[in-house]
Amino acid sequence: xxxxxxxxxQPTGNLHLGNYLGAIxxxxxxxxxKENICIYCVVDLHAITIKQDPEILKKNIxxxxxxxxxxxxxxxxxxxxxxxxxxxHAEGAWILGCVARMGWLNRMTQFKxxxxxxxxxxxxxxxIYPILMAxxxxxxxxxxxxxxxxxxQHLELTRDIAQKFNSDFNAPNFLIEPEPLIQxxxxxxxxxxxxxxxxxxxxPSDQSRINLTDNKDQIVNKxxxxxxxxxxxxxxxxxxxxxxxxxxxxxxxxxIQDQNLDLTIDEFKGKNFSxxxxxxxxxxxxxxxxxxxxxxxxxKDERYIDxxxxxxxxxxxxxxxxxxxxxxxxxxx
Ligand code: TYM
Numbered sequence: 001x002x003x004x005x006x007x008x009x010q011p012t013g014n015l016h017l018g019n020y021l022g023a024i025x026x027x028x029x030x031x032x033x034k035e036n037i038c039i040y041c042v043v044d045l046h047a048i049t050i051k052q053d054p055e056i057l058k059k060n061i062x063x064x065x066x067x068x069x070x071x072x073x074x075x076x077x078x079x080x081x082x083x084x085x086x087x088x089h090a091e092g093a094w095i096l097g098c099v100a101r102m103g104w105l106n107r108m109t110q111f112k113x114x115x116x117x118x119x120x121x122x123x124x125x126x127x128i129y130p131i132l133m134a135x136x137x138x139x140x141x142x143x144x145x146x147x148x149x150x151x152x153q154h155l156e157l158t159r160d161i162a163q164k165f166n167s168d169f170n171a172p173n174f175l176i177e178p179e180p181l182i183q184x185x186x187x188x189x190x191x192x193x194x195x196x197x198x199x200x201x202x203x204p205s206d207q208s209r210i211n212l213t214d215n216k217d218q219i220v221n222k223x224x225x226x227x228x229x230x231x232x233x234x235x236x237x238x239x240x241x242x243x244x245x246x247x248x249x250x251x252x253x254x255x256i257q258d259q260n261l262d263l264t265i266d267e268f269k270g271k272n273f274s275x276x277x278x279x280x281x282x283x284x285x286x287x288x289x290x291x292x293x294x295x296x297x298x299x300k301d302e303r304y305i306d307x308x309x310x311x312x313x314x315x316x317x318x319x320x321x322x323x324x325x326x327x328x329x330x331x332x333x
Contacts, residue, residue, distance in 0.1 A: 002035035006142035006178075008043035008083070008133070011060040012050070015067045016209040017288065018189035018199035021255045022148030026183060028072040030146060038078035039140055039316065040068055042309070045083045045090060045132060049125040050114075062305045063295070067212055069308070070294035081312030083136065088320035092135035093128070095327055099165045100131050104157055110150065134158040139320040141176045149187040150198060155180040169330045186255040192226040195244025213292050216285050223249075223281045228273060235269040237261065249280060256283045 007027060009019060031038045042064045047057060061082055068080055083089050105111070108130055115122035133154050137145055138161070145155055155178065162175035191197040191208040199209045210222055227245045234240040240247050240261070253276075254264045268276045298305060 002037070003030070003033075003144045004140065004142050005030050005036055005038045005144050005146065005181075006041070006137050006140045007039075007146050008041040008046070008136055009064055009068075010047045011042050011044055011057065011064040011082075012047050012052075012201055013056065013060045013063070014201035014209070015064060015212045016199055016201060017212070017252065017284075018148065018209070019067075019201075020071065020212060020288070020291075021189050021252065022150075022183065022187055023146055024067065024071045024073075025255075026146040026181060027068070027078075030144075030181075031073060031078050038073075039142070039319075040073060040078055040080050041136060041316075042068075042080075042082040043133075043136065046129060049123055049129050061309075062302060063213075063299065065305050065309060066295045066298040067291070069298055069305075070212075070291045075308045075312060079312050079315045080308055081316045082309050085309065085313035086317045086320050088139055088317070088324040089132065089135050091324050092139050092320070092327065093132040095324075095331065096135050096138070096161050096165070097128055097131045099168065100134070100157070100161050101164075104160060105130065107153075108157070109153060130154045130157050131161070134161045137178050138162055138175045139323045140316075141323065142178045143176060144181050145178045146181040148189075149182055152180055152182060165327075165330075171330055174326075174330065183255070185261060186251040189252060189255075190244065190248040192222055192248075194227065195246075195248045210284060210288060212288065213295055214288070215292060216289050219284050219288060220281045223277055223284065226277070233268045233271055233273065233276060234265060237265060240265060249276070253280045253283060256287050 007023060009015065009023065027038070027040055030036050042061055044057065044061050065080065065082070073080060105127060111127055111129070114126060134157060137158050147155065159177040162177045165175050166172055189199045191199050191203060193205060193208045201209070203209060207222055207225060210219055214222070226249060228249070229243055229246060231243065234243070234246070240250060250261060250264050254261050
């Protein structure tokens with residue numbers, strides 16, 4: 001059955017293995033199913049919820065686009081654009097913000113994590129950010145949204161907003177409630193330094209993540225230094241589950257190799273840690289390093305990237321502005 005796919009990635013630099021395995025790899029797989037309509041957005045309006053240097057933001061918008069392309073997204077098959085070029089996203093967010101309830105936003109765990117201890121100093125944008133995300137999704141009538149585990153709660157909020165809008169304006173099924181597409185396993189890639197902490201672009205330690213722009217040596221070094229424990233390699237899943245760092249590395253290996261965890265456990269039981277780490281480095285170098293090379297190549301041609309974003313924005317604008325107009329009619333404007 002044909003799916004309408006929408007997803008977004010923030011251009012905040014340091015895109016990493018978590019972004020790739022949790023989301024972008026899935027974007028590419030969904031694009032392979034010919035009947036799907038795929039729309040992928042560089043969500044620059046989301047990025048400015050935290051202060052950005054204008055020159056670095058500009059660079060990161062291009063870099064995130066290059067990551068999409070280098071990972072296998074094809075502008076002939078998918079719409080690729082950046083959010084700020086389609087003003088309907090912000091317009092939709094205002095209207096949906098009048099539908100969403102404060103209580104719903106107050107429950108968002110990502111805001112609590114990102115705002116930290118001093119919530120009073122967080123931007124208002126950071127607080128209302130999930131409403132903009134709902135606007136992104138609902139303006140395209142997306143049926144499915146591929147994301148990592150950390151975005152699940154925002155997807156639930158999007159569904160609540162769609163339901164309330166439809167019920168407030170007596171418009172059954174007008175806004176489509178999207179389904180999250182979260183990889184069953186490996187939907188949360190953890191830090192290489194702490195198996196209980198998410199791999200994140202904002203982690204001050206570069207050793208905690210594999211960046212998609214890392215070179216061979218950096219990949220090999222980071223895996224060599226990745227935290228493990230002192231036990232022997234596990235021969236069953238319940239042992240592995242008790243060991244967060246190793247569980248994460250086994251998850252990364254399985255996901256990269258497209259194989260299930262049991263197979264990975266079987267492959268390495270009775271072997272040494274160094275055997276496993278060598279295989280993991282090899283697998284990452286084989287799959288991630290070509291992406292890194294391609295990103296660097298693409299970044300040399302800024303015009304090409306800008307053209308893709310411009311042409312994607314013009315396609316996205318047609319869809320999104322029509323939906324915003326329909327929304328306006330429903331609410332009496
Ligand atoms: P962002 O930019 O933080 O992350 C982009 C995607 O990467 C996934 N991800 C991870 N997956 C597994 N393990 C990790 N350690 C990891 N870190 C990040 C995220 O789940 C995400 O899928 N709010 C979104 C962007 C957004 C969006 C949207 C997504 C804006 N509008 C509409 C979908 C639909 C965000 O900040 O993702």
